[in-house]
Amino acid sequence: MGHHIVDGNPPVRVHLRRSARARRLSLRVSGLDAKVTLTLPRGTPAAEGIAFAEEKADWLRMQLRERPALEPVQLGCRLPVEGRYLEVVAGPGRRVALEDGAIRVPGDPDTVGRRLAAVLKQMARARLAGASDRYAEALGRDYTRISLRDTRSRWGSCSSSRALMYSWRLIMAPPEVLDYVAAHEVAHLRHMNHSARFWEEVENLYGDYEAPRLWLRENGSELHRFRFGD
Template sequence: MADHFLPGPPVVPLTLRRSTQARRISLRISQLDGRVTLTLPRGVPEAEALDFAQTKESWIRSHLAARQGDVMVAPGAELPVEGVTRRIIAGPGRGVRLAADAIAVPEGQAARRLQSWLRELARDRLVGAADSYARALGRDYTRITLRDTRSRWGSCSSQGALMFSWRLVLAPPEVLRYVAAHEVAHLAEMNHSAAFWTVVERLHGPYEAPRHWLREQGAGLHRFRFSG
């Protein structure tokens, strides 16, 4: 891996990586951190990849400009909870209070309190959904863990252990339930075959809309920063 740049202003860092599976030069902009990555097949000179990036400069800059910036979680910021955007305000007491258009948290402890509260809410929603789908499927899972993962929204191990990103609770409820159905379906089909998607649809119902939402908007859930 080597780092290069598109000259500015502003300068745009480029990350070059080689892949034995690549058949042509490809370009990707991460929605999580804005990193621009060029993937090269074996034997293609770096200069050729940099020339390719130059031909795509307008596209790269327009996409970087459109990328939404990070949001530090604090009073005054806006945060989605189950798909509904609410303004964070300072509130009395030690608990978190959810209103139609606001979320009140103890002053000076907004990020820590909110992250803890959101994780508990996520666990409640995901356990409820997973239990419901597992009963419908007639299969049991062994445990559920929550993490703050960037590479995947959920997983199911061969031992039946389910893992989910707690940030799913920021998304609309049907998105969270789709991911729960997706991972529970792996208890029966440990693959992404046609049979697997038949199980997902049997558990969840039509799933294309929440799946599309996750592909198009899911990366935005990582914009919200709960620590410096």
């Protein structure tokens, strides 16, 4: 439906969406990328929704102040890789190298974000495939394929066709967190729900999962703060 700018200091861009299922006007500020969305029920005039957003201008600005600032991935920034923050610096040669507490990226500085995203995706695929294979073998169930996405609402999923999907940003989290998510999704190969039996299966595969699960709740949004220019 487009967007509306709420004037003030600072101005706030509000994205408008209409929903047939919504029963009332609602404003949401994403905890992942600070996007502001105004949802309008079917039949509600856009002007009414805009007036509602204008009334909530102070609340919106307060919510946005509490959200972590987005950070472009470029030379000089610090980027988490497998739970450790590494400085992104210029490097020699042609290949990105992780060494001596730094990520060395050769070539055009304007391509740093895209090149690092590609490297992290390669690392994520290798680590997630290995963990998924290990847990699937322990479970005695096969999966059909693995795909990686930059999902915002979930860290992984398992479809009814036994396809596993993961967020590639898990490679930025500590290794035990990535392993927990892999065990969680593989457990769905046997239990397509979140029943007590499902959680018992996760514990059988991974062990005590409360610490990595809590880490994701408390720190997961930090992984979405980094923008790679993609």
